[in-house]
Amino acid sequence: MAEAHQAVAFQFTITPEGIDLQLSYQALNQIYLSGVRSWKKRVSRMRNSVIKGVYPASPSSWLFVVIAILATMYMRSDPSMGLIAKIQQVCGLGYGQTMVSALVFSTLLWLSLILTLRFCLKLLLSYHRWMFEQHGRVSTTTKVWVVRLLSGRKPLLYSYQTSLPHLPVPAIKDTLTRYLESVRPLLTGPEFERMSELANQFESTLGNRLQRYLKLKALWATNYVSDWWEEYIYLRSRSPIMVNSNYYGMDFLYVTPTAVQAARAGNTITALLLYRRKVNREELKPTRVPGTVIPLCAAQCERMFNTTRTPGDETDVLQHWQDSEFVAVYHRGRFFRLWVYRAGRLLCPREIEFQIQRILDDPSPPQPGEDKLGALTAGDRIPWSQMRKQYFSSGVNKRSLDAIERAAFFVTLDDEEQGMKGDDPAGNLDRYAKSLLHGKCYDRWFDKSFSIVIYKNGKNGLNAEHSWADAPTVAHLWEYTLATDAFQLGYTEDGHCKGEVDRSLPHPQRLLWDIPTETQVTSSLAVATALADNVDCHVFPFREFGKGRIKKLRISPDAFIQISLQLAYYRDRGGFCLTYEASMTRLFREGRTETVRSCSNESCAFVKAMNTQLTLICQGAEQCRRLFRLAAEKHQNLYRLAMTGAGIDRHLFCLYVVSKYLGVDSPFLKEVLSEPWRLSTSQTPIQQMELFDLKNHPDFISLGGGFGPVADDGYGVSYIIVGEDMINFHVSSKYSCSDTDSHRFGVQISQALQDILALLTPETKTASSNSKGPAQTQSKKLL
Template sequence: MAPRLLLLQLLRSGPRGVAVSPGVVPCRSLSTGPGSGEYLQRSIVPTMHYQDSLPRLPIPKLEDTMRRYLSAQKPLLDDDQLRKTEQCCKSFESGTGKELHELLVAQDKKNKHTSYISGPWFDMYLTARDSVVLNFNPFMAFNPDPKPEYNDQLTRATNMTVSAIRFLKTLRDGLLEPEVFHLNPAKSDTDAFKRVIRYVPSFLSWYGAYLVNAYPLDMSQYFRLFNSTRLPKPGRDELFTDAKARHLLVLRRGHFYIFDVLDQDGNIVSPSKIQAHLRYILTDSSPVPEFPLAYLTSENRDVWAEVRQKLVHGGNGQTLEKVDSAVFCLCLDDFPIKDLVHLSHTMLHGDGTNRWFDKSFNLIVAKDGTAAVHFEHAWGDGVAVLRFFNEVFKDSTETPAVTPQSRPAGTDSSAAVQKLRFELSDALKSAIAAAKDKFEATMRTLAIDCFQFQRGGKEFLKKQKLSPDAVAQLAFQMAFLRQYGQTVATYESCSTAAFKHGRTETIRPASVFTKRCSEAFVREPSRHSASSLQHMLAECSKYHGQLTKEAAMGQGFDRHLFALRHLAAARGIALPDLYLDPAYGQINHNILSTSTLSSPAVNVGGFAPVVPDGFGIAYAVHDNWIGCNVSSYPGRDAREFLHCLERCLQDIFDALEGKSIKT
């Protein structure tokens, strides 16, 4: 199984699924030709061919979970705290935890169509009452179109919209290449292999791929990409999808517009007509509404649920259905992007008027053509979003539907484009005003900063036989120790999409190895030779690799303990002492929440901290440089953290080059 482990250590996604599969790019596909066609590709293997035969997500052994949990606690606890936690673990493993584990295993055997984590994970997202903005929704920004003239807002919005609809058509017609990681593409990513594997029955197909070192991934979340919205409900939200709807939702200056992008036969409306309709919307000179409805999607979910009922009862039900069922939401912003920090704020939250935060995703295109995807997280994780993201970038830049010289169709857009209007009572206006005040107050508290370390990246670190991701994670540990003098709970999410209905597992980068190494670099560098520091770096890299492999194989501890706790609550079983132990609360208070982004299409990504006193760290280790985008609230200083991070990376590179480290 070693090749499988090698694959899976690559499948990392961010805490909110912000993506990331370094090197995992959708497999080779057949383009339909420049600027034309209904499809992105025509896969000879049906899109969902492997889904039925995907292996099931394993439930770890309880004793392994306890051992891994204690290992993750060691760098965070003093001796007395650790002894108490060890006792809690022993009691849990031999008592209530054992009973819950047996119940979980029995329940899992009865539900072979899914994974043990899928239901509890949906519950976790949908029962959360906090605003989805900052707390859950992340963003990924596209690189500019390589052809500068194609970054005109109208041209790029048209091309990306058409490419997104091509993706929808390709997916629904079963012509999208299955998501597969190829360890030996010369054998498995070939027409010859595909012609054979397509005739293998679905319930056996995964095994056929495995024989040639190809590893299909779960694609069960993909159908929620389109025509989907998270609906606010009291206590627990619902995911809504209406695959029959054919219209696009466009937001501009807080106004809502819809027009069909698919005709009655399911064919894509001509790109020149889509371009004409978008041009028509861009020429609407209406000012921003006094009470922009979009603010409501940033509210507390119970508050929003109550207000939504008032909207429906006030005669807005059918209009809201058009918003909810739209293929996706295209947001056209009326200003250019100044820099990466401005880009991050714009795409992560904006001014609240021009996003429908509940849609499965918002495709945002700024005045200068800067584009991003902002996505709601309950429906799925970063693997599906990144695949969509990569395909849209590739198709819109390589086979654009329109050119800067293209003339929009001579069509009556005033008849085709419907501007949605909402009836707002005084109570609804008050609710919008309150949501606006809350939104603006919250956004003022968020700081974002970024930097690029240009001294080296993946190529140099691999020559040193070190994991680039392990070095980045170690640098975060060192930076926090330098800034605040502590080692704290750290979260790095790992995709378990190699399993049926897999979601994520947690890598815990803070370890006894990173703590020892960080203290050597930060507190006493003069006492250690370069070779001694290099040895510690190698230990950190090796252990991080082990943690990554275990997590990718579903062998972490976080999801198992989460599922056991969820089961106890569902069965009315008193919460075991393990969960009441302050150490459990502390390790789940993730002060460093991290996500790596790696794709030729991604410019930058980002998300907010998951706790008030934390950092949200989006990063990428490129071939020759390292990028980092960090967010914080007033309790922490993102800019100072980046200064410390740069110093720590310099020290690591000095040590690797045999230089002494300055105190």
């Protein structure tokens, strides 16, 4: 085999005359070029470390300081006020070596200036009052602050990391007050009195003791929440991560750039590796708060590639490798290692397509036990941990498992067709979502940081593991991938990747396995299949209006949607529930998420008003509009508090962890942490609109992504606001609960959105005015 000969640098034979050594110069040249690439990366890392280490100054500013000091000394002036002479004396330098002393003083002065600048930058980034100011009424302090922040140098990806402030620990009294306010609309009078007594008792006894330990951690640790959140919420969970934790991202809604499966894989893999190159070189611009110059923490990018979650009996571990020159590929029960670099050069898209086509054309059958091996990552974690130690800790199984876990990412070449196609586009979208969320339960590797799925008809998608990062980080990667695939790399007229092919490329390498028959893959597959079959997914594009109409009403689109979800849930279930909306805390170093409790007293008051006879008269409609604006303002304030470190749930969670370490029980914390989130919601923001030219290419609209339901009797809702006139929704629930139905709830969401718009714009008829039913009739009477 040609690839076998190229895998070694030399070969030798024993002859009567001695050893006959035959060098393979081609292989040696590849080793040399690969080494050059490795050293280039090391030099790049060192250079970037220096640049971001002195940010917001620049390395060249050292030379400016040195020249300035020497110039003043030449003019017979001592800018050091005697310190240069002191350095000469301490270091034992002669009077003829004044230049060396001046260089030492200049360097120390330069470092002091850098520390001062970084301290000032940290103070600037700790200022969050701008977020609470009304639109169009910006204070002078904020204006001066923004100008100062804009005047910095062009930063690298991680330039702001050490200047970001640490997440503050809220006052325990404030957290408890906000908590009681959040549960007030969900409890009866006696229940609220009981919860208030528990909270007061907690504050006066155990709470302050736990708070002291938490403040001590906040002084010592970079972030007092993130490490515990990663460990206890994700890595210590022993239930399947498929559906329960992993989430998915979809392709374009209307467009599939090519119908050639291998070609789509070629461009997708290339785009992902180009993104990895930008991350490694820190060429990506730091992510910022949308519409502002405020940087967000970029720490989650560090483990994006070459990362795997490995199972353990008590807790899993995230393993990250610095680099990987291959990806792992699954097709029809076989696993392959595909090298994407040759002699230090990234293969072009056409070459990767050529290699993928080789895998698709490979007729070899799966080895015994290989085809459903991925089910181990889909089932419970303890059986997977035990089997990994028993059967995959040595020999050929370990080598093959290492190839998958060390790969840059995982690729599934799916033999199904997906997307909005055929005579049932709505049903096909739902099946597309379910396929990305869990597939066949054995044709994804759910432990990888993310897996790419390429379908037979050229559609693609992504499944991401949750512990290493949150959805906005993966969404940023996926936006770049889709845009680069469609607009930068492109395809030929016949749907193939562009570029030339080196047909001497070694074949993709089959991974070998020796799996005993007693390996219990079937038990993990049974658990995963039962979980997957229970998930009800519904995806629907809402096209009646988008953020353009909402913003004209001077209302936050997110607040509008969240209140609509409250109205939809009330109509669907006849009551209110604890609602989770994910907010970020990446204004702080190593920040991840915080919870916005969207079900508030104000939103409940509005929803109740919308569903009473008061809305049948104009006066009632005006009252509803007033209540809606109060609810929207309240939601925006809750969101701002969560973003600026004054949320409720992460603080209570950390207090609970401290109590467990101290071995003390708190009835209050135990009850709070056991409350079910029956409505779990999340917005997927579009962060790089400049990559998508929706004006000239309006069909290239992202579908966003979604996740499974958090509670067995609840809903999971993800939404993405696309352009000015469209919102895509992803709804999930479980078939096992007779009270939930994803399609029914989707209809309620759509109707709630239209009803609220009709309320706020009574002079404008919406689609709801032409529909029938109780809610629709109510909308008519509002008009």
